[in-house]
Amino acid sequence: MSQAQSKRVTSRAHPADPCTVVIFGAAGDLTSRLVVPALYNMRRTGLLSDNFSVIGFNHGKMADNAWKKSLHTALERYVSNAGAKLDDDAWGWLSSQMSYHAGDFDDLSAFQSLATKLKDAERRRGTQGNVLFYLATPERFFGDVIEQLKNAGLVDDGGAEGRFWRRVIIEKPFGHDLASAHALNERILKVLREDQIYRIDHFLGKETVQNIMAFRFANGLFEPIWNRDRIDHVQITVAETVGVERRGSFYEQTGALRDMVPNHLFQLLAMVAMEPPTSFDAEAVRTRKAETIEAIRPIQPEDAVRGQYGPGAVNNELATSYRDEPNVAPDSVTETFVALKLSIDTWRWSGVPFYLRTGKHMGRRTTEIAIRFKSAPFAPFRGTGMDAFGPDWLVLQIQPDEGISLQFDVKRPGPRVELAPVRMDFKYADWFRAEPNVGYETLLYDCMTGDATLFQRADMVEACWRAVQPILDDWAQRTPADFPNYASGSAGPASADTLLALGGRSWRPLNSAAELNARRTAKPKVDASASAEKKAAASKTTKRAPARKSTRAAATKAAPARKAAVKKVAAKKAVAKKAAAKKAPARKVAVTKAPVKKVAAARKAAPVKKASVTVKKTTVAKRARKK
Numbered sequence: 001m002s003q004a005q006s007k008r009v010t011s012r013a014h015p016a017d018p019c020t021v022v023i024f025g026a027a028g029d030l031t032s033r034l035v036v037p038a039l040y041n042m043r044r045t046g047l048l049s050d051n052f053s054v055i056g057f058n059h060g061k062m063a064d065n066a067w068k069k070s071l072h073t074a075l076e077r078y079v080s081n082a083g084a085k086l087d088d089d090a091w092g093w094l095s096s097q098m099s100y101h102a103g104d105f106d107d108l109s110a111f112q113s114l115a116t117k118l119k120d121a122e123r124r125r126g127t128q129g130n131v132l133f134y135l136a137t138p139e140r141f142f143g144d145v146i147e148q149l150k151n152a153g154l155v156d157d158g159g160a161e162g163r164f165w166r167r168v169i170i171e172k173p174f175g176h177d178l179a180s181a182h183a184l185n186e187r188i189l190k191v192l193r194e195d196q197i198y199r200i201d202h203f204l205g206k207e208t209v210q211n212i213m214a215f216r217f218a219n220g221l222f223e224p225i226w227n228r229d230r231i232d233h234v235q236i237t238v239a240e241t242v243g244v245e246r247r248g249s250f251y252e253q254t255g256a257l258r259d260m261v262p263n264h265l266f267q268l269l270a271m272v273a274m275e276p277p278t279s280f281d282a283e284a285v286r287t288r289k290a291e292t293i294e295a296i297r298p299i300q301p302e303d304a305v306r307g308q309y310g311p312g313a314v315n316n317e318l319a320t321s322y323r324d325e326p327n328v329a330p331d332s333v334t335e336t337f338v339a340l341k342l343s344i345d346t347w348r349w350s351g352v353p354f355y356l357r358t359g360k361h362m363g364r365r366t367t368e369i370a371i372r373f374k375s376a377p378f379a380p381f382r383g384t385g386m387d388a389f390g391p392d393w394l395v396l397q398i399q400p401d402e403g404i405s406l407q408f409d410v411k412r413p414g415p416r417v418e419l420a421p422v423r424m425d426f427k428y429a430d431w432f433r434a435e436p437n438v439g440y441e442t443l444l445y446d447c448m449t450g451d452a453t454l455f456q457r458a459d460m461v462e463a464c465w466r467a468v469q470p471i472l473d474d475w476a477q478r479t480p481a482d483f484p485n486y487a488s489g490s491a492g493p494a495s496a497d498t499l500l501a502l503g504g505r506s507w508r509p510l511n512s513a514a515e516l517n518a519r520r521t522a523k524p525k526v527d528a529s530a531s532a533e534k535k536a537a538a539s540k541t542t543k544r545a546p547a548r549k550s551t552r553a554a555a556t557k558a559a560p561a562r563k564a565a566v567k568k569v570a571a572k573k574a575v576a577k578k579a580a581a582k583k584a585p586a587r588k589v590a591v592t593k594a595p596v597k598k599v600a601a602a603r604k605a606a607p608v609k610k611a612s613v614t615v616k617k618t619t620v621a622k623r624a625r626k627k
């Protein structure tokens, strides 16, 4: 077992190695919103060594205290948004380890004076010479900063077996196409060894994403059906309700495809589609993931659609069109939505389409991987009215409401033979106490302990870009004529529906739980057999596309219709609320969700729950004993 592997499989409770973290881009958004809050959380949970320091590197003179004050303000906002109170001891300790270093990324002398500060930290704080350089800078600086580090003699650590370590975390996006990613790899690999480079993708820091491997490879239940024999297709959705906010100038250059697909969505895809690794050693896992990404057939332009949001309403609030956002061109052709279909050329996945979509200003925030199983090969219920089965779905819900659910059909109780879709739910919140987390804690900890499992290797990032390069090339040639083509608060452009309709499929609704409940609690017709009910549902789905299209088109075009849009959403919400209130008892019967936050409760868990999720119960009990 390698050193990294042993760290991953044993308790996480021990602190990381002593070290200094140097943050390039210390006055930027990422530093204040995510990196420093993550360090604060790590201090609170005992993951930082007592021998620790942070140096913030940014241009512009600033007193240490001014820098810390701005970070403190951002941290307070984050903590209060999470409904908590700032832990003054943790912040007091962390801020006492921090100092600001003014310097420009193109000024070698600033790196030389950084070297002096690092020596000082080593002597005064006992950081043992270990340094984590965090490149929280725009992409164009990655190569320059790494070369400056080399010129200032800051990356030499005596090799992989040296007395101390020097590691570099590189933010995303890593390049903006295949050629630039390849060139950046070549450039930095002249300066650093691959084992010193940690290309970060913060989706891999999410607990639920890491759980995909545990779910697949720690349970014998699903793996035998995890292939083309039993799976019809897979849908990966990352729908955001936020727009581009203050990042207009960045986003104008980037767009939804580059921002999300060859990184976050492909990481989800790799987790779901990879072959089992022979161990949890970083190289074993990364090799399996790299093989999967390499097997993605380069995606052809006809299998991709793009969209841009127009005005509308999101979460019952007026939402502006992308072209009206700050630092966005009034005639911008940057996409804020992308959907695509891809194939993975392996024995396991041959013939199984993977559909991916992501967008901003959508109707509901959800990140999920939904696996649609094939229908039963033979229906023994023919003639009983139970010959039309609904789809079986396994849904890995990444955020929010993290969990896993299995949707299947059951017989509706009663004298008549009728089917109803139900869901078996596992929710993280029911079983585990959540540690405060911004998603970067695990990744920082892993880097500080030399575990690269959750980071991208050079070959992986290039394979990701290779898969999307045909779309990038095509989109660069053709200006979209229909932008904006989806209303803020909708499920994206109609062309995304067509992409699936071509294969006889449809996207899961963004609010699938509501739709499922509506279907289950729908009043059965007096005479209707289950099959009639299914047919009606099916025709409803096929008919819905044009209706949606016209709603979208109207909302997109009509700026004066914004108010109406808000009213409509409010009215819809009120109806949904009423319906939900009515449905409450039925829901309880079907899902039988005993909220088991405490172990005592878990032991007494209702029999139905016991039957549904027994595997995890032992884990809960074990964990509780430890606490």
Ligand SMILES: NC(=O)C1=CN([C@@H]2O[C@H](COP(=O)(O)OP(=O)(O)OC[C@H]3O[C@@H](n4cnc5c(N)ncnc54)[C@H](OP(=O)(O)O)[C@@H]3O)[C@@H](O)[C@H]2O)C=CC1
Pocket (backbone or CB within 6 Å): 024, 025, 026, 027, 028, 029, 030, 031, 057, 058, 059, 060, 103, 104, 105, 106, 135, 136, 137, 138, 139, 171, 172, 173
């Ligand atoms: N923000 C986010 O939510 C996320 C960001 N990322 C990635 O993280 C990285 C950083 O993003 P973000 O924090 O948003 O970017 P910002 O632009 O907010 O931060 C960059 C920082 O670098 C400073 N800077 C710019 N040029 C120089 C220079 N020549 N010398 C010294 N300092 C300089 C800027 O200072 P000044 O402003 O004074 O010029 C600024 O403080 C990017 O690669 C981004 O893609 C990834 C995921 C999420």
Ligand SMILES: O=C1O[C@H](COP(=O)(O)O)[C@@H](O)[C@H](O)[C@H]1O
Pocket (backbone or CB within 6 Å): 240, 259, 439
């Ligand atoms: O990297 C990015 O990710 C966020 C979405 O991340 P999440 O953890 O909030 O789901 C996205 O909004 C942003 O545009 C992108 O740069």
